Amino acid sequence: TTRPAVRKPEAENGGAAPGAGRPTLEVIGLRKSFGTLEVLKNVSLAVEKSEMVFVLGRSGSGKSTMLRCCNRLEEPDAGEILLEGQPITGSGVNLDKVRRRIGMVFQGFNLYPHLDARRNITLALRKVLKQSRDEADTRAAAALTRVGLADKAGNYPSQLSGGQQQRVAIARAIALEPAVMLFDEPTSALDPELVGDVLGVMRELKEDGMTMLVVSHEMAFAREAADRVVFMADGHIVEQGPPEDLFTNPQHESTRAFLSRYS
Ligand code: ADP
Numbered sequence: 001t002t003r004p005a006v007r008k009p010e011a012e013n014g015g016a017a018p019g020a021g022r023p024t025l026e027v028i029g030l031r032k033s034f035g036t037l038e039v040l041k042n043v044s045l046a047v048e049k050s051e052m053v054f055v056l057g058r059s060g061s062g063k064s065t066m067l068r069c070c071n072r073l074e075e076p077d078a079g080e081i082l083l084e085g086q087p088i089t090g091s092g093v094n095l096d097k098v099r100r101r102i103g104m105v106f107q108g109f110n111l112y113p114h115l116d117a118r119r120n121i122t123l124a125l126r127k128v129l130k131q132s133r134d135e136a137d138t139r140a141a142a143a144l145t146r147v148g149l150a151d152k153a154g155n156y157p158s159q160l161s162g163g164q165q166q167r168v169a170i171a172r173a174i175a176l177e178p179a180v181m182l183f184d185e186p187t188s189a190l191d192p193e194l195v196g197d198v199l200g201v202m203r204e205l206k207e208d209g210m211t212m213l214v215v216s217h218e219m220a221f222a223r224e225a226a227d228r229v230v231f232m233a234d235g236h237i238v239e240q241g242p243p244e245d246l247f248t249n250p251q252h253e254s255t256r257a258f259l260s261r262y263s
């Protein structure tokens with residue numbers, strides 16, 4: 001289903017708060033090229049509140065570029081992105097504010113090696129949210145508890161497994177209380193036995209109502225946990241639907257080819 005690109009005037013919205021009734025994240029007609037390479041040709045996607053949407057597609061299909069446009073690490077060439085009904089593309093947008101509301105977790109954990117787990121989390125809280133040390137410490141402890149690492153607050157990244165480092169990275173993102181979390185292949189760099197812990201944390205976030213857009217090749221997890229799966233090929237979303245439909249009855253040739261390679 002495609003949604004109208006126009007925002008409802010406030011009156012039509014019953015005077016509700018801005019963004020009420022809109023999806024949490026909306027990508028409309030997104031285009032992005034690198035030189036002559038057209039990576040995103042016309043991508044539209046909506047993620048509803050508390051929804052977990054998985055994005056699949058072969059390497060080079062533009063998945064990371066789409067996520068990076070969503071928190072403005074890449075500048076879209078055309079199209080609009082709305083967060084809770086508010087445009088986050090175009091000029092005049094406060095990028096710090098956008099990145100505070102959109103948490104991102106990458107394949108590499110991107111922790112500061114010279115800071116322990118607690119300080120990796122409190123740094124952003126103090127700098128971005130201007131929290132006091134006490135406030136930040138309290139919130140960091142809560143975030144570490146949520147990812148099952150309450151006892152690792154004093155460990156440096158080098159004293160944590162890859163899976164634990166990734167869980168600290170997730171804790172750092174959720175501590176900012178984002179409206180949506182973007183995950184770009186969060187388990188691809190992990191030893192197989194550590195993947196389950198990270199997926200378990202993602203499942204718990206979903207159960208707590210977090211809105212999530214996830215790029216990952218963890219098919220079994222997508223099948224079981226995703227509300228919707230989106231398949232990208234050749235700069236477009238070629239099909240999407242509930243995981244069961246998409247995995248058992250793919251309509252598009254490129255989806256079939258992809259799934260036969262991965263399952
Ligand atoms: P995916 O995440 O699906 O593997 P990406 O979004 O990373 O795909 O990349 C899509 C295409 O865009 C690839 O061909 C990649 O080489 C190219 N690309 C990505 N980022 C850049 C960049 N900064 N400069 C030039 N080409 C890029």
Ligand code: MG
Pocket residue numbers: 063064065184
């Ligand atoms: Mg990628």
